[in-house]
Amino acid sequence: MRFANALLVAGMSMIGSAAATAETLTIATVNNGDMIRMQKLTGDFTRMNPDIDLQWVTLDESTLRRQVTSDIASGSGRYDVMTIGTYEVPIWGKQGWLVSLEDLPASYDIEDLLPPIRDGLSVDGKLYAAPFYGESSMVIYRTDLMKEAGLTMPHTPDWEFIGEAARAMTDRQAGINGICLRGKPGWGENIALLTATANSFGARWFDMEWNAQFDTPEWKQTLSYYIDVLNEAGPPGAAQNGFNENLALFQDGKCGIWIDATVAASFVTDPATSRVADKVGFALAPDNGLGKRSNWLWAWALAIPASSPKVDAAKKFIEWATSKDYHALVAAKHGWANVPPGTRTSLYQNPEYAKLPFARMTLDSINGSNPLDPTVDEVPYVGIQFVSIPEFQLIATAVGQQFSAALAGKMSIDEALRNAQALTTREMKRAGYGN
Incomplete structure (x- = not known):
């Protein structure tokens, strides 16, 4: 013992x-x-x-x-x-x-x-x-609302169709917003979406001499489209919504179209968390006819x-x-x-x-992303929804605040772009880029 x-x-x-x-x-x-x-x-x-x-x-x-x-x-x-x-x-x-x-x-x-x-x-x-x-990112949409609007989502939609569909699917009385997009400021929030979108509109952050490019027609077209479609078909307070807020809106049946990360697919198709799990379709991120889709990596x-x-x-x-x-x-x-x-x-x-409905679309979106060649015009950087330099995190967060303020109606689109151009130019010079 x-x-x-x-x-x-x-x-x-x-x-x-x-x-x-x-x-x-x-x-x-x-x-x-x-x-x-x-x-x-x-x-x-x-x-x-x-x-x-x-x-x-x-x-x-x-x-x-x-x-x-x-x-x-x-x-x-x-x-x-x-x-x-x-x-x-x-x-x-x-x-x-x-x-x-x-x-x-x-x-x-x-x-x-x-x-x-x-x-x-x-x-x-x-x-x-x-x-x-x-x-990557892709289009996530309500198949029932698309059908009710008399439209069919293409496998490879463009931004014109997305805008048309979002407006047609909006029903303010029923609390349904035609589209949900990131508006919360941050380099990993609204700037991720807007940079990828800008690529498809022919915009870029910098030219080959590291000069900021927010004073271009392409960036104005990008920001104008984004703000217009959210004002006409987006949810109230869109400037405060990031990934999690838009996910909750979509799962609750309050979004017709959501363009965001492919990883969201399992959440919106899960009956335990999503009221619309059996009414979800997927498509590639939109393009604008210039050879670049707006999907990120x-x-x-x-x-x-x-x-x-x-x-x-x-x-x-x-x-x-x-x-x-x-x-x-x-x-x-x-x-x-x-x-x-x-x-x-x-x-x-x-x-x-x-067998999962989003598996092939996720793989195609990832394989279709090329961070080595992200833009229509040549650039000195790599990265699709970001610029792979140490200074980007600080600069992009500040730019995101300008764009979020414009979305909230606190400043004009032109003012937001002027501010973005000025602060980006200042910080890049301070960091020693360009001339």
């Missing part, structure tokens, strides 16, 4: 010792549905890795970007895993601020990652962040800051969270529709996933 008790005490001591020596990974992540679901499934990871504890810092998108940017630039080492995107990775990777993920085990199958997504998260051919989900990805002292444990977590096995885990627990999209070729080759 004393021997058994001794074994029990020794075993408990070993368990206590393991717990005491467990590494704690601090993970900064964005507050969205896919990331929250992942957190709830991490019991699978900790069972396989009892020597690793997970501590979560879950933030809204804007706060997350501010905090991880501050941490990475200062090298404070506050986070061991960061949720960042295709904007940050090339810039931070070149600075030596991120740990390369090229040595993930062969079973991870880096070659299975979709080429546009992998390229966007690589520097000089080396992967510096693993995609948790990837996205983005990935929320997991990366390890070079300041983390827990690189090996962090790689284990990232390998788990972005693997084929994780996809299978989500499918088993929550169904194939809720598997994080847009990252792996194998997902789109899976016959069960291919």
